[in-house]
Amino acid sequence: MVAMQPSQLATLRHTSNLRVDATLAALFDTRPAVAARLEEAMRHGLLAGGKRLRPLLVYMAGHALGAEDEALDAPAAAIELIHAYSLIHDDLPAMDDDDLRRGQPTVHKAFDEASAILAGDALQALAFEVLASTDHPRLSNLVQTLASASGRDGMVAGQALDLAAVGGHPDVDALAHMHAHKTGALIVAAVRLGGLVAVAVDDPRLSALTRYARAIGLAFQIHDDILDVTGDTVTLGKTSGADAARDKPTYPSLLGLEGAQRKAHSLIDEAIAALAPLGERAAPLADLAHYMIERDH
Ligand code: GRG
Secondary structure, three states: OOOOOOOOHHHHHHHHHHHHHHHHHHHHHHHOHHHHHOOHHHHHHHHOOOOOOOHHHHHHHHHOOOOHHHHHHHHHHHHHHHHHHHHHHOOOOOOOOOOOOOOOEEEHHHHOHHHHHHHHHHHHHHHHHHHHHOOOHHHHHHOOOOOOHHHOOOOOHHHHHHHOOOOOOOOOOHHHHHHHHHHHHHHHHHHHHHHHHHOOOOOOHHHHHHHHHHHHHHHHHHHHHHHHOOOOOOHHHHOOOOOHHHOOOHHHHHHHHHHHHHHHHHHHHHHHHHHHHHHEEEEEEHHHHHHHHOOOO
């Protein structure tokens, strides 16, 4: 597969961010607010920064299988809405208790805890409203993909496993299992949503995309753990965000820094190998896989 120029990846990211930010802003700008404080808390958690990685995966996976941007806008917005809700709730005192997110006060700090809980709840519901408002022929597959990745079989289950692991001593397999749910499930869902816009649920190219996404999802998390060790906490936008500081197991704590870096690189190789059945159209996904473990925040 021929690699893209770095500037091409930057252009794709820019276009994807513009599209998803326009879709998200329109959700608020095109209809009057019912509850002003809730509205402000939702906007704060959703619109103030963020890499918009999951929408980019929706667009790239969709493009790799021939989908058009217009059909990808709703799934891209929906996955970012779920992600934003999860971060707002993850930052709450009952969870990770963080004061800063993306270099700004977390929603419960900028507003209050009740507003943060409600903003997360409303963003989650809005995700399904946005997705369900499309008339895609595989709409039920799309909704099911987002729901199962978000809830008791996916992200929320992963968060529960993570909370249960505090102070414990899980091994690498248990850590991978937790991350596959907590962060991996939404990354897999992003790629599958993009793919499902273009092809049927039993298309083998969707299975190839899923293998790709599982590998980059874990690599993303390992790199996040590595950044907690090597990165500047201000760059990370957290106050005391390092999991290790909270007695949570991490890849560097279990494998050592170099072991964690080796593991992340081998997962990226695995992800790129999984793209083989998709041919040249998957080149941007291969480049994004590299970015996953090269990003500095
Ligand atoms: C509270 C139900 C519930 C779930 C929370 C995903 C999650 C589950 C918590 C996030 C905790 C965390 C900081 C994990 C590290 C990896 C990660 C998901 C980072 C945040 O995602 P990015 O880097 O964030 O894509 P931006 O700000 O760029 O959108």
